[in-house]
Every structure is written in C-alpha cells, then in structure tokens.
Amino acid sequence: MALEPILFVFFATVAILSALGVIFHRNPVHCALLLVAVLLSLSGLFVLLNAQFIAALQVIVYAGAIMVLFLFVLMLLNFRGESSVLSPGAAKGFGFLFALLVLVELLWTALSPNGGEGGGMAPPATLPADFGSPAAIGRILYTTWLYPFEITSILLLVAVIGAVVLAKRKFA
C-alpha cells in the first residue's frame, strides 16, 4: 500500500544519479539530456508533494523550453569536447572541499532537531481540497502576488531584448 515512499526513492535515485552524470559526463549533449532526466524526476516529486500545477510547469517550461534552448545553442555552436573535463590541480581540490563544506552545512540545517527556533517543526498541515490546483495558484498569484507578477513580466521583456541585442552585436 505504501506506494509513495517507493516512488520517492525511485525519483530521488534517478535525480541524484542523473545529476552526477550532468557534472561528470564528457559529452555536453549527454549532459543536457541527463539534466532533462533530473528535471522530469523532480516533476514526479512535485506530484508526490501535491503540487500538480508546478509539476506541469516544470515539464513544460524547464524540460521543454529551457532545455530546448540549451540543446539549440549546443548544436549551433558545435562545442568540441573539453580536453580535460575538470579544472586542473588546486582548483579542483578546493572545489570539492568547498562543496563538501556546503553539503555538511545544509545537512546540519536540515537535520537539526529544533529547526533553529527551538519549537520544532509542526506536523504536516491538512490540505484544502484544491491545494496545488491551477485555480488556487491563479487566485493568489493575481491577488496577493500581483505586483511581483507584473515585475516578472518586465524582467522577461528585458531578458528578451537583452538576448537579441547581445546575440546580434558584431564584436570587433
């Protein structure tokens, strides 16, 4: 009956293994496709967390639009494989060291029993029936979060104009 933990372990394993593939694979096209695997398994986890609309957005926006952009540039520019995959010498050592420090700190925070405030985490809340539905998200997005939403549209406009200007310019 306990389907949810099995799905969690499955999606988590796929996500971690594919993520390791993204950063250690030599061929950039394989890296991009493995990143799609990470994004799709995260979308499965979003469904487990009652965030159906976000899961759909993840597939459409990330795995669809953003990854197509990546692959398009990848094919367009015809990158040769890097001569060596990793940075040489000390940079690599320090990179792994600092990443290990980040991991220790994050795990410390996640596993600290009191959640930092001495109160402990409240038990999972009971959810309203429409939790995570597009209607519920739209309702708070267009009321409580209206100004951030409008500012985001300006941000996207700036990004579009900036991308066109940057890609068109002829550098001497």
Added chain:
Amino acid sequence: MQTLAVPLVAYQILAAVLFTIGVVGVLVRRSALIIFMSVELMLNAVNLSFVAFSRQHGSMDGHIFVFFVMAVAAAEVAIGLAILVAIFRKKETANVDEVHLLKG
C-alpha cells in the same frame, strides 16, 4: 492522501544533495555551458525545498516562489546563452579559463 508518507526531512536532504552536486559542477567544470546546467540544478534543488515546505505548512506561497524562480531561470538562461554565443564568436571557445577579456 492527507498524511505525508515521506517525511519533510527526506525531501530536504535530497534537495541538499542535489544543490551540492550543482555546486561541484560550478566549481570544477570548465565549460561555461555545463556551468549553466549546474546552476539550473541548484535552482531546481531550491524549488524542491520550497515545494516540500509548502506541502508541510499547507500554504501555497511556496508554489508562487517556484513560479518566480522559473521565470528568473528562463531570463537567466536566455541572457547567459546569448553572452555565451557572443563569447564563442569572438574567442571560439566556451572554456571559462580562456575567457579573460576584462583582465588587463
């Protein structure tokens, strides 16, 4: 299903591991494109954390934050890849160690 069959801390640990993998990618890879992908990995780890906390607290504000993170990620990828194309035209490389135009 109202109860959380998988505890919140499991999602947080997974998010921490994915974020760390992204950090490793940014720090040790030399191709600018792979570095962008690692940044996407980190953004997605944070999104997972947002959604898990949102589920725990029964509030949908976390979903809204994920929405905005996705918009910012889309803008970042568009600008970043445009810069990458511009650099590639000038230097014929995407290796971050060879791009030092601002160094005197």
